[in-house]
Every structure is written in structure tokens, then in C-alpha cells.
Amino acid sequence: MKRWLWVGAFCLLAFSLSSVASDSGFWTNYTESNHIRALLLAGGDLWAGTQGGIVRWLFSGQAYIKYTTAEGLLANDVRALAQGEQGQIWAGTWGGGVSRWNGRRWQTFTTADGLPDNRVDAVALDSQGQVWVGTYNGLGVWSGTGWRSYGRADGLAHPWVTAIVVDDNDRVWCGTGRGISVYDGTSWQTYPVTSGISSNVVQALAIDTQGHLWVSTWRGGVCEHDGVHWRNYTTADGLASNDVRIIAVDRTTGHLWFGTWFGGLSEYDGSSWRTYTTGDGLSSDAVVAIASDAQSHRWFGTVGGGISTFDGVSWGILFTRDGPANNIVQAVAIEPPSRLWFGTINGASLYDGAAWWTYSAQDGLAEGNVRAVAVGDAGRVWFGTGRGISLLQDGTWRTYTTTHGLADQDVRALAIDQLGYLWAGTGRGISVFAEGAWYTYTTTHGLAHNDVWAIGVDQRNWKWFGTAGGLTSFNGLDWRTYTTADGLAHNQVWAVLADARSRIWVGTEGGLSMYDGERWHNWTSADGLANNSVHVLAADHQGRVWCGTREGLSVYDGSAWRSYTVADGLAANWVKAMAIDRDGNLWIATWGGGISRYREPRPLHLPLLGR
Numbered sequence: 001m002k003r004w005l006w007v008g009a010f011c012l013l014a015f016s017l018s019s020v021a022s023d024s025g026f027w028t029n030y031t032e033s034n035h036i037r038a039l040l041l042a043g044g045d046l047w048a049g050t051q052g053g054i055v056r057w058l059f060s061g062q063a064y065i066k067y068t069t070a071e072g073l074l075a076n077d078v079r080a081l082a083q084g085e086q087g088q089i090w091a092g093t094w095g096g097g098v099s100r101w102n103g104r105r106w107q108t109f110t111t112a113d114g115l116p117d118n119r120v121d122a123v124a125l126d127s128q129g130q131v132w133v134g135t136y137n138g139l140g141v142w143s144g145t146g147w148r149s150y151g152r153a154d155g156l157a158h159p160w161v162t163a164i165v166v167d168d169n170d171r172v173w174c175g176t177g178r179g180i181s182v183y184d185g186t187s188w189q190t191y192p193v194t195s196g197i198s199s200n201v202v203q204a205l206a207i208d209t210q211g212h213l214w215v216s217t218w219r220g221g222v223c224e225h226d227g228v229h230w231r232n233y234t235t236a237d238g239l240a241s242n243d244v245r246i247i248a249v250d251r252t253t254g255h256l257w258f259g260t261w262f263g264g265l266s267e268y269d270g271s272s273w274r275t276y277t278t279g280d281g282l283s284s285d286a287v288v289a290i291a292s293d294a295q296s297h298r299w300f301g302t303v304g305g306g307i308s309t310f311d312g313v314s315w316g317i318l319f320t321r322d323g324p325a326n327n328i329v330q331a332v333a334i335e336p337p338s339r340l341w342f343g344t345i346n347g348a349s350l351y352d353g354a355a356w357w358t359y360s361a362q363d364g365l366a367e368g369n370v371r372a373v374a375v376g377d378a379g380r381v382w383f384g385t386g387r388g389i390s391l392l393q394d395g396t397w398r399t400y401t402t403t404h405g406l407a408d409q410d411v412r413a414l415a416i417d418q419l420g421y422l423w424a425g426t427g428r429g430i431s432v433f434a435e436g437a438w439y440t441y442t443t444t445h446g447l448a449h450n451d452v453w454a455i456g457v458d459q460r461n462w463k464w465f466g467t468a469g470g471l472t473s474f475n476g477l478d479w480r481t482y483t484t485a486d487g488l489a490h491n492q493v494w495a496v497l498a499d500a501r502s503r504i505w506v507g508t509e510g511g512l513s514m515y516d517g518e519r520w521h522n523w524t525s526a527d528g529l530a531n532n533s534v535h536v537l538a539a540d541h542q543g544r545v546w547c548g549t550r551e552g553l554s555v556y557d558g559s560a561w562r563s564y565t566v567a568d569g570l571a572a573n574w575v576k577a578m579a580i581d582r583d584g585n586l587w588i589a590t591w592g593g594g595i596s597r598y599r600e601p602r603p604l605h606l607p608l609l610g611r
Helices: none
Strands: 019-022 025-030 036-042 045-050 053-058 063-067 078-083 089-093 098-101 106-109 120-125 131-135 138-142 147-150 161-166 172-176 179-183 188-191 202-207 213-217 222-225 230-233 244-249 256-260 265-268 273-276 287-292 298-302 307-310 315-318 329-335 339-344 347-351 356-359 370-375 381-385 388-393 396-400 411-416 422-426 429-434 437-441 452-457 463-467 470-474 479-482 493-498 504-508 511-515 520-523 534-539 545-549 552-556 561-564 575-580 586-590 595-599
Touching (some): 036 089, 045 078, 045 089, 053 078, 388 411, 422 452, 429 452, 470 493
Parallel strands (some): 202 244, 411 452, 452 493
Antiparallel strands (some): 036 045, 098 106, 131 138, 179 188, 265 273, 298 307, 329 339, 347 356, 381 388, 388 396, 452 463, 463 470, 493 504
């Protein structure tokens, strides 16, 4: 078991604020934010762009504030940061455009406003205060009143702009997927691989104190351009790795720093190289972001290791501990009264309302990729993974695989019936664990398809199996399959829900279906559903049905639909799992965005005032 702790030469008492109210309710997001994408020192604070939003480290208060989609971003994967001339913070996100923080709120610009693409990799400002934004489909520039775009037709070497740096003459250098392009305000010039750079795919750019351009390319080391000649540096010269992801210049010493992909960190003083790794105190050997101040204090953003700090003598770490093991969350289950279990691609995470714990293969889990979680009696918690089913009970782990009788080790769904039996949906049929033994059912018994993705149990203890070939019911004796020929919206079934009225709700690749015992009813995006690919279903205390789709969350009250997306505060639009706690809070697991907790606004009752 791993509980996130502070380690290093110094510690900070940290808290996060990631909960806001909107007219639609209260959203709180929980994310893993130790996979760093970008770093920026601004206003005395350290801003970190991460895969789980922005973490703003408040050094004066020894705390941090987290900004996610709940606070106004349109995506939690923040890949670039820059400070505007009036102190605004610009944040480039992957999929959510570019957002600007004015000290009170976030304002976001997307393709609807004139941005070339919502997938942003780079942001830089020139001396005129113009904001240059590198996207997957061109270069955008914000003049203060509107956007202008540059693409291949204008002279850009390639539409994917991966890095931007502005020199002292306000020339804008753009690293792209096919070389370097520079814009002098009038015309473009391109430097392809034949000009002297080691590879066409540019990963980072920087300009040193002498005005030389430094370029890192994909697995090609780094190149220095003095205005006339190119020089290439690789591991043969002393570089830690040829896969350099970030270049930074220490303006005080003139030294250059190179963060590499799992090779550590290199420092170059103009004549000699020095490498730092985890053996020296670095929290991870994958370094993708760097920041430094005038006193040569340095911060290194890593992949999974948070932020390493270095003052030239001692190492420290800044590490958040307020979210799941990974932002790809595939399962959620509630262990009464209030413990929440989440399955991620990096292990199982437990949240008790105050602290987070993570369990991995090192603790006894079959593997880190947890696709399903089910809570049984006597403190038993079951985890479905790609390598079997793991059981946690009284602090002890046990794993079941095909050697024990499981149909297949690729487990996609788990459910516990009214007798306490565990049912598992796998890639090769259904397995049930009853009275200490495993039993398997396949198409030979009556299952529609052996590729099983969902299991539901109704009030009669009938089982409903969602498969790649339709929906199958099993009453303990007889099997029956429903397909599009019977009225099902689509034969690829992702989710099954049996409500309190014994109606069977089915999430499919073609919309939502409901079987009332006599006939089928279907709803699609044309009716108000956020998207036709419905992956998870939940029924709340009011009898409403919540549908998690690839493009947002929808709720149906029996007559009308309402949908929520990242624009409302949802962590990510692809919803993978849901659970409703005893207080009516909806816990939403998303693909890539982490976890959202949604609480609807409650009516305000004011006392009557008499005379």
C-alpha cells in the first residue's frame, strides 16, 4: 500500500481547492497531478501544468491551489504555461484550447474564437504582449482583440507546432513536426533536417544568453545554432540521453539544463557536462519541465515524481496527494458507509473522505490495470484486472486466475448477487465464484457472446449480461438473448442497470435502451443524450437515470434530458464509471480527467418572518 507522503530536503503543508458551485450544482474534481507538463514562476508562486490540471504552489503560504475543469479550464491536461504583460497566466491545454487567468477567473479561447486547434502544446509571448500559441493544426497569435492563424500555406514547415521561443528581435521560432520555422513579422524561413538539425521532429527550443538557438529533436540529442553553423550534442558528448524533452537557460549563470525522457537531467556550462539522476536526489529520471529564479533555485517537473527542487546543494520534492493513482479511472465502488474505491490503469485507489491510498502489484494486486471493482460482505473488496481477479480482505490479498477456474484473466466487469456470489465478465465468457469454487458459462450455455462487458442483477436476482453480441438474461435455469432484432439499440452493450421498478436499462454503442418487461424503448443523441456510446449507467434516489457517454454525462428524469460536459465542471467528457453515495453525491470516473464529484443544489429554506 502506498500513501502519498512528502519526502525530500524540505516539506510543505499542502491543501488543494478544486470545488466550485455553478447554476447546475457543485463540482469537485480529484486528479493525479504529479505528472508534470510545464512550469512557470509568476508572482512569487510556482505554477505547474500537469495531466490533472494546474497546481499553483503558494510559497508565501506554504500551500497549493489546484485549478481543473471545475474552476473553468476546458481540459485538465495542461501542457504549456506563460505569463502575460499584465500578469495574466496563459495555459495551453490538450483538447480544451488556451485559457487565461486574470486573478479571479479563467477565460478560455477555442476554435470557436479563432484558435487553429484546441490541442495546444506551446505558448509564448513577444515584447508587444502578443500571445503565440502552438497547436496540433497551426500557429495562433492573440493580438489582444482577436486571433490570427498561420499554417503551411503561410510558410510554416508543418502544422503541428510543438515548441515556441521568441528572441530579442521578436522573431518567433517554432519547432514543428517537420523542422523549424522562424517568423520575423513579415516572412517565414524554414530549417529542415538537411540544414543541420538532427531530426525533423522538434521537442524543445531555447535561446541562451549569447543569443544562440538550442533545439532538441526526437531521439536526436540537441543542436546549437550560432546564427551560421549548427552543432549537434549527444550522449557521446556527455548528454544524459538523446531524447531531450525540455531545454532551459539559467539567466544568472548562463548554464543550460536539459531534461530527458528517463535518462535524468543534464547541466552544461559551455565546456563540460554533468548529469543528475534519481541516485543524486531527482524524484524521477523523466524530466519534462524546468523553472529557475534569480538565486539559481531550480524546479524540475517530472513524470510521476512531482516537482524536484534543487538549490545547488540539497534536493527536495513537491508532491500532491489529493487524487487517484492515475487520471484514467475505469471503475468506482462504495464500501459502506463512505469509503470509495477507484480502479485506474495504475492501481486501485481508496478515498476515505480525508486521505488517499493507492494499492499496486507490489501490495498484492494482480496488476495495475484495474477495470472493475465490487464490494462484498465481510469487508471483501474484489478487483477485476487484465491478469485475473484480486480479493482484498482484512489486509490480505489473494488473486484468482485461469489456474483457479476463471474463464479468462482479462476481466471487464464484476457484480455481486443477492446470495453474495461474485460474477465476472471476461473476454471468454462469464465466471461465478460460489461457495469457494469457480463455474463458467459461455455461448455453449446460452450466452449471446463470450466477450462480456457488463453485468446487472435485478430484484429477482436475475443476471443480465452485456456482451458484444447483445444482452443476455439468466434466471438460474434459463437463458434468453435480446438483440437489435428484438428492439435493442445496438448489439454492442457496454452497461446494464436494473432499477427499482425492475426495468432493465442498457447502455449500447448506439444509444440507451430500456426494457420494461414487454417492449423496448430507445433514446439517442437526437432525443437529448450527450452521445450514443453509453458506457455506464446509474439510478439516483429520485429514480432518475444517469448515463455516462464518450462525450459527456446525461440524466433522464422520465420526460426530459439534461447533459453536462467539461464546460460545466466535469473532469473529462468520457465517463467510464459512476456510483451514488448515501448523501446523493454522484461520483464520476473519467478517462483521462480523473474523478468528479457532483452534488446538486439543494433548495434553500428560509424562516418565515412575522411582524
